[in-house]
Amino acid sequence: MSLSKSKSANHLTLRKERGIWDLPLRLLRNRLALGGMIITSIVVLTALFAPFIAPYDPLQLNIAQRLKPPTAEHLMGTDHLGRDIFSRVLFGAQISLQVGVVAVALGTIVGLIAGAAAGYIGKRVDTTIMGLMDAIYAFPAILLALVLVAAFGASLVTVMTAVAIVRIPIFARTVRGSVLAEREKEYVQAAQCIGVNPWAILFRHILPNTLAPLIVVTTTYFATAIVVEASLSFLGLGVPPPAASWGVMLNDGRKYMEAYPHVVIFPGAAISFTVLGFNLLGDGLRDVLDPRLKNL
Numbered sequence: 001m002s003l004s005k006s007k008s009a010n011h012l013t014l015r016k017e018r019g020i021w022d023l024p025l026r027l028l029r030n031r032l033a034l035g036g037m038i039i040t041s042i043v044v045l046t047a048l049f050a051p052f053i054a055p056y057d058p059l060q061l062n063i064a065q066r067l068k069p070p071t072a073e074h075l076m077g078t079d080h081l082g083r084d085i086f087s088r089v090l091f092g093a094q095i096s097l098q099v100g101v102v103a104v105a106l107g108t109i110v111g112l113i114a115g116a117a118a119g120y121i122g123k124r125v126d127t128t129i130m131g132l133m134d135a136i137y138a139f140p141a142i143l144l145a146l147v148l149v150a151a152f153g154a155s156l157v158t159v160m161t162a163v164a165i166v167r168i169p170i171f172a173r174t175v176r177g178s179v180l181a182e183r184e185k186e187y188v189q190a191a192q193c194i195g196v197n198p199w200a201i202l203f204r205h206i207l208p209n210t211l212a213p214l215i216v217v218t219t220t221y222f223a224t225a226i227v228v229e230a231s232l233s234f235l236g237l238g239v240p241p242p243a244a245s246w247g248v249m250l251n252d253g254r255k256y257m258e259a260y261p262h263v264v265i266f267p268g269a270a271i272s273f274t275v276l277g278f279n280l281l282g283d284g285l286r287d288v289l290d291p292r293l294k295n296l
Contacts, residue, residue, distance in 0.1 A: 033288060043093055046093045047093035050093060054087035055086065058087045060083060064082065077266075079249070079253060088244040089244075089246070092246040092270060093270070095229070096229060096246060099225055100278075104221055108214065110168050110171070110172075111172040114129050115174065119178075136165060137166070139166060140166070145158065146237065159232055216286045223277075223278035223279050233245045233251065246271050
């Protein structure tokens with residue numbers, strides 16, 4: 001019995017050392033992860049320091065300067081109301097990251113609890129929770145946003161709530177699958193044999209070893225959350241004008257994009273750049289945290 005317990009402890013120690021302590025070094029050795037970290041760091045720093053970097057107030061109107069092409073005075077030109085596009089792109093990063101952080105955090109917390117309960121408690125609970133997750137997942141984000149907008153009005157909170165709710169099933173399924181796989185392993189059976197409390201087994205042993213796939217899904221979903229927010233704002237269901245949202249900027253500029261393409265090129269490029277960064281980081285994390293990849 002003590003031998004099994006010792007093997008279990010060594011197994012957990014090795015997993016934690018490989019999964020946590022040397023993670024930064026392994027990320028730096030992975031080109032995808034490194035590229036993703038560089039891009040996402042640029043976006044995060046841009047959002048944090050936007051008030052200091054932006055040369056103009058993103059809401060300041062100047063009709064005399066409307067639809068100006070990029071110049072030294074306005075690096076990305078101006079929109080149909082004379083607002084500086086460069087300043088609006090910088091402040092748009094704040095909205096996108098805010099939606100990503102809040103929506104992903106909410107979805108992860110609820111999904112973690114639901115997935116752990118479904119995979120660990122029993123078949124009846126599993127069937128009930130996963131049935132509810134399937135019902136939620138059947139709702140498209142835009143349809144759910146329409147319902148929430150009708151009930152609470154268009155706002156940033158509505159967007160974050162809609163984005164979070166729709167993706168809770170993804171996190172729940174990821175955690176549930178990992179819990180089902182981990183609870184059948186030897187170190188869990190050893191802990192059960194020595195009389196460890198079932199909830200202690202779940203929170204101290206099983207859940208820490210299910211975080212790797214959850215981290216990958218969470219990172220990748222940042223990109224999805226940003227795209228969904230931009231899509232909803234473009235359709236008028238998200239952040240209301242005159243907020244400096246990238247989706248709002250695309251919606252404002254679509255009427256002028258044939259004659260003045262810069263009004264949509266720069267906010268569109270900002271969305272693409274940010275999504276690329278989070279996708280690269282997610283793919284890199286997947287490669288680094290996958291124990292089956294022996295070359296890392």
